[in-house]
Amino acid sequence: MENTPLTQDVELTVACYNDEGPPPPYHRKNSQPNPASPETLAIDMSGNTLVPPGESLTSPESPRRRHKSDGAIPAATLNSQPSGNNHLSPNQRKNSMFGSRSTISGIKFDDPYIDLARNAECVEDSFCCMFSCLLFVNPEDGKCSDRTSWKTTDSDDDESGLTLMYSKHEVSLDEIIDEILHKLLDSSGSKHSFDQARSALFTHDCVHQLSRTLQCTSISEGGGFDYDQNWICALASIPSIQTRHVGIARLHHPANLGTASQEVYFVIVVLTPTKEKGTKNELETGRTFATIMSDPELRMKLLEVNTEPEFKEILEAHTNALAEKQKNWASEKAMFSAEHQEQSSFRCSLFRGIREDLRRRIPVYVSDFKDGVVGNKSIQKTISTTFFLYFACLMPSIAFGVLNANNTKGQLNVEKVLYSQTFGGLVFAFFGGTPHIVLLTTAPLALYTKIIYSICQDFDIDFPAMYACVGLWNSFFLFLYSAFDLSVLMKWSTRSSEEIFALFISIAFCVDAFKDAVSNFAAHYNIPACSMTTTANSAVNYSITSNLTNSVASVVNSTAPPSGCERDVSLLYLLLLLGTLWLGVTLYNFTMTPYLNAGKRELLADYSLPVAVVIMSFFGSYIFRDVQLDSSFTPRELSLEVFKVVPFHNLSVGAVFGAMGLGFCLSLLFFMDQNISAALVNAQQNKLKKGTAYHWDLLVCGVINAVLSLLAFPWVHAALPHSPLHVRALADVEERVDQGHIYQIIVRVRETRLTAIFSHILIGLSLLILNYLAYIPTPVLYGLFLYVGVTALYGNQLFERIMLLITEQSAYPPNHYIRRVPQRTIHLFTVLQMVQLLVLCAFGFTPYPYLKMFFPVLIFTLIPLRHKVIPRLIRQKFLKAIDGH
Numbered sequence: 001m002e003n004t005p006l007t008q009d010v011e012l013t014v015a016c017y018n019d020e021g022p023p024p025p026y027h028r029k030n031s032q033p034n035p036a037s038p039e040t041l042a043i044d045m046s047g048n049t050l051v052p053p054g055e056s057l058t059s060p061e062s063p064r065r066r067h068k069s070d071g072a073i074p075a076a077t078l079n080s081q082p083s084g085n086n087h088l089s090p091n092q093r094k095n096s097m098f099g100s101r102s103t104i105s106g107i108k109f110d111d112p113y114i115d116l117a118r119n120a121e122c123v124e125d126s127f128c129c130m131f132s133c134l135l136f137v138n139p140e141d142g143k144c145s146d147r148t149s150w151k152t153t154d155s156d157d158d159e160s161g162l163t164l165m166y167s168k169h170e171v172s173l174d175e176i177i178d179e180i181l182h183k184l185l186d187s188s189g190s191k192h193s194f195d196q197a198r199s200a201l202f203t204h205d206c207v208h209q210l211s212r213t214l215q216c217t218s219i220s221e222g223g224g225f226d227y228d229q230n231w232i233c234a235l236a237s238i239p240s241i242q243t244r245h246v247g248i249a250r251l252h253h254p255a256n257l258g259t260a261s262q263e264v265y266f267v268i269v270v271l272t273p274t275k276e277k278g279t280k281n282e283l284e285t286g287r288t289f290a291t292i293m294s295d296p297e298l299r300m301k302l303l304e305v306n307t308e309p310e311f312k313e314i315l316e317a318h319t320n321a322l323a324e325k326q327k328n329w330a331s332e333k334a335m336f337s338a339e340h341q342e343q344s345s346f347r348c349s350l351f352r353g354i355r356e357d358l359r360r361r362i363p364v365y366v367s368d369f370k371d372g373v374v375g376n377k378s379i380q381k382t383i384s385t386t387f388f389l390y391f392a393c394l395m396p397s398i399a400f401g402v403l404n405a406n407n408t409k410g411q412l413n414v415e416k417v418l419y420s421q422t423f424g425g426l427v428f429a430f431f432g433g434t435p436h437i438v439l440l441t442t443a444p445l446a447l448y449t450k451i452i453y454s455i456c457q458d459f460d461i462d463f464p465a466m467y468a469c470v471g472l473w474n475s476f477f478l479f480l481y482s483a484f485d486l487s488v489l490m491k492w493s494t495r496s497s498e499e500i501f502a503l504f505i506s507i508a509f510c511v512d513a514f515k516d517a518v519s520n521f522a523a524h525y526n527i528p529a530c531s532m533t534t535t536a537n538s539a540v541n542y543s544i545t546s547n548l549t550n551s552v553a554s555v556v557n558s559t560a561p562p563s564g565c566e567r568d569v570s571l572l573y574l575l576l577l578l579g580t581l582w583l584g585v586t587l588y589n590f591t592m593t594p595y596l597n598a599g600k601r602e603l604l605a606d607y608s609l610p611v612a613v614v615i616m617s618f619f620g621s622y623i624f625r626d627v628q629l630d631s632s633f634t635p636r637e638l639s640l641e642v643f644k645v646v647p648f649h650n651l652s653v654g655a656v657f658g659a660m661g662l663g664f665c666l667s668l669l670f671f672m673d674q675n676i677s678a679a680l681v682n683a684q685q686n687k688l689k690k691g692t693a694y695h696w697d698l699l700v701c702g703v704i705n706a707v708l709s710l711l712a713f714p715w716v717h718a719a720l721p722h723s724p725l726h727v728r729a730l731a732d733v734e735e736r737v738d739q740g741h742i743y744q745i746i747v748r749v750r751e752t753r754l755t756a757i758f759s760h761i762l763i764g765l766s767l768l769i770l771n772y773l774a775y776i777p778t779p780v781l782y783g784l785f786l787y788v789g790v791t792a793l794y795g796n797q798l799f800e801r802i803m804l805l806i807t808e809q810s811a812y813p814p815n816h817y818i819r820r821v822p823q824r825t826i827h828l829f830t831v832l833q834m835v836q837l838l839v840l841c842a843f844g845f846t847p848y849p850y851l852k853m854f855f856p857v858l859i860f861t862l863i864p865l866r867h868k869v870i871p872r873l874i875r876q877k878f879l880k881a882i883d884g885h
Helices: 075-080 090-095 116-125 142-153 173-188 191-201 282-293 296-304 308-327 329-344 352-364 378-407 414-431 443-459 463-483 486-492 495-524 528-546 548-558 567-588 598-606 608-623 653-681 694-710 722-729 754-773 778-791 797-804 816-820 823-844 849-872 876-883
Strands: 006-014 042-044 049-051 129-137 161-168 212-219 225-227 231-238 245-255 264-273 731-738 741-749
Touching (some): 161 173, 161 308, 191 231, 212 282, 264 282, 264 296, 296 308, 352 694, 378 414, 378 598, 378 608, 378 754, 414 694, 414 754, 443 495, 486 694, 495 778, 495 797, 495 823, 495 849, 567 598, 567 608, 567 778, 608 778, 653 722, 653 849, 722 731, 722 778, 797 823, 816 823, 823 876
Parallel strands (some): 161 245
Antiparallel strands (some): 006 129, 042 049, 212 225, 212 231, 245 264, 731 741
16 A cells, blocks of 8 residues: 555634733623733643633633633633743643643633524624644555554553444534544543533534545645545543544545535544553644554445454454554565666567566456455446446447448448457457457547548459458557557657547547537538428418418418428437436436435446436337438348458468558557556546556457458557546545536546446347347437546546636636646647647548548657647646646
8 A cells, every 4th residue: 555645634723812812701792891901811731721710710700611621721810820921830841832742832812612692692692713734644655553552452441442433424523523422532531531522622612614634645646635524533632531532434425624624424433542662642642543544445445344353354354454564565666676777778689578478367367257246236337337337338339330331332230240340349358458448449440441442443353351451450550569568668658648639539528529420410401391391381471461361271281391300310410419428428427416325326327328228219219210311330140251361362472562551550559558448548537457458459459350350340449538437437536626616536447347248248149130230320329429438537637727828717616727727838738738739630620531640650759749748838847747647
């Protein structure tokens, strides 16, 4: 586990004075204040008490109920001491803030026992100042094993040790703290200890806020930091106890305890004796528990348990593992430094990268299957992700199959795309190194296929043979890239290049969807027959105004639209297209709503895509069955004739060498797309643990496409945004709130192969029901394109910064780069990225097929542009903050 910095928040109440002296303690509205004098308030620096002159701590006339704490001054002493700051005796000074080591600044003023009426007046009429100080506290290191072992050995002790409070329903801070203190201190039978602890934990009676807390901050993307908001540790040291007490309360519902603590599930209270030795005082004990709770995976496990014994067992096991790991930290660090130094020296050796990939992945191969069924919610996540992948891969396969059929006059059709998807997906799911990568026929591949077909038409070349030859050359270059470890070049690929390409893919999905919508409107809405209907309706209106007696006959004869005008088809198309997008995105974001409970919200979000497709298909095919929508495709009868090797003898030598050039450009597209997808899957924020396999994945992809090329089947490679979305679907997340902005942090991801295997088996079985799949309306298919394109924008920092260009500055989210980089520099970097994106779109969507051949080269040039051109315009420290992983 990383050494996560801890932050201690110390809030202390101090008295505020004006130029004339301190204000009276009980100043009410419309009343004259007492004359200012130095004797207006007598301040007990160690007892945290404000006493008006003439009153005693035990005076029956006083409406204020008080207690005596360590170093507190009795009323008689207060009344007999001279005014000013000299009322403390040497012993009292020793026990006050000047001799106390349990506070940071030593200044604590509170008044915890004011009755309700007086408390209301205090809140309304008086004022105080809150002094807040954030201090850096190192997490535990290997020297903390004595405090760690204390928690495990004394956890069952009745007088000292760990006390658990399971699934509490309180949400108020006062109620939570009171419950914990009663559980910790009621066994001692002393209400005095309870009063002291409560007084030490809170700042002031008017402002009930924890005075000393520990929280964990973790490094976020790009060098910023995030608070761990679902736990907080409160510290206090009191004189009336003899042993340490630690209480942990797990709340049934998250509580909002203020800034940076708006989703608190765990409240930890640490109480220690005032005279406890320095290595076991409240700060050191709290630091131990804070280090333990800084692990998000442990917190997720503790939230999932159902009994207190299970809670304690998980906590104890993690504590023992942490202590053992800390003992071996020095040797592990030395070993890591040696390995890092060895790897940093770049040596190009044959198959070295592949060997290292296999060394990382083979030992965890069996666990890739277990992780899909072992663990809380694992089966639920596996099932929901299987259906998500099934629809997310099936629909684009059908749509791109239709597109390829139109571009190649039916030589590549929907059936062949589904065969490719099934074969490629299953092979990669079983033998690939990174099981989260999803292989798919993509829009760039469809564009490149159209280029090859155009060349074949222009030069009278057999298309299947040429297509297969280009694919084999592509696989040959991929073998070379993987054998010579060229994937290490991707270490120069930054977040900027990856997000530009990812945003281009999202735009490509949306462009395909709207292009088909425009075609539908051109075929059914904006046609001459509909213009004739408009003219006829105008004539009807004129006849009504001119001759009312003949209007009924005119209306009957002229309002019937001429045959061929089908505007209802286009309107239904638009309804289904946008309805699929709206329903899918609404369910996908349902976890951010307050409706239902957390489990049901997560379930709806997991099945957002299947539910949207099924519901909108039902509307289009049954509810509006009177509207004749075009079929998405015309299924063919399955035949084994498609499984035959293409005739390579039809190609000339010149065509073979021409195919080599096309294959090289295509290999660059495969290389960049495969590695960028793998980089986004293995991003640091996804917290994958089993290691990367860039070189092996590229080799497996080359083998798959070599087999597909021999049969003239469509190629497949790692798909964006499906691969990152696959990771997200298998992840457990933790919600955090920062200045009103809700965002999610991935806690853990199930690294399993089962989801890809099951989903592609379902895709293969779908070949048997193609006649029924044809009933899926075309707008629903392209609505899925919009859904995939829109949901891929979540977490895309480039899109977030584009939106900042039209966002009011006061509404900017509290991202790390906004805190560290000047606004003008942020916008300059965004504009530079947008220029690169526009160039990609210009070449990717150009109507000239031959210009599209250079599209893979343009993607590769994004890397040198980022490292050679942009640093001349933006300083390196700002680039590190904006463009860091």
